[in-house]
Amino acid sequence: MPANKKHLTKSPFHRILKIVTGFAGGYVITELFFMILVKCINEPAALVSLQFAGFILWACLMILAFIPKSGLKCLGIYLLSSIVLLGVFILIP
Numbered sequence: 075m076p077a078n079k080k081h082l083t084k085s086p087f088h089r090i091l092k093i094v095t096g097f098a099g100g101y102v103i104t105e106l107f108f109m110i111l112v113k114c115i116n117e118p119a120a121l122v123s124l125q126f127a128g129f130i131l132w133a134c135l136m137i138l139a140f141i142p143k144s145g146l147k148c149l150g151i152y153l154l155s156s157i158v159l160l161g162v163f164i165l166i167p
Contacts, residue, residue, distance in 0.1 A: 091145030099152030100135030104128050106159035113166050 108128050112121065135152075142148045 085145075088145035092139050092142075092148055095145065095149045095152050096136040096139030099149070099156065100132050100139065102156050103135055103152060103159060104132040106156060106163055107131065110159065110163050110166060113163070 105128075108124050111124060115121075139148050139152070142151070
């Protein structure tokens with residue numbers, strides 16, 4: 075069954091921005107989040123399972139990038155999240 079046309083993004087700029095943001099931004103957020111976890115957890119067995127959880131989180135973030143109507147709004151949310159996670163990563167000793 076085809077999608078309803080009124081729910082699809084009409085602008086190719088916003089569509090490309092959502093795809094790039096979901097792919098690259100999701101990866102950056104995932105890596106920063108797990109870098110924080112690695113700093114907090116020094117358990118070698120936990121690090122192996124974090125690799126699988128990282129892939130799942132990245133896939134979820136790629137899907138979540140398509141929820142906002144505007145690609146710029148999605149980019150802003152992902153950039154703000156990345157900056158917050160980077161700040162937390164820097165502040166953890």
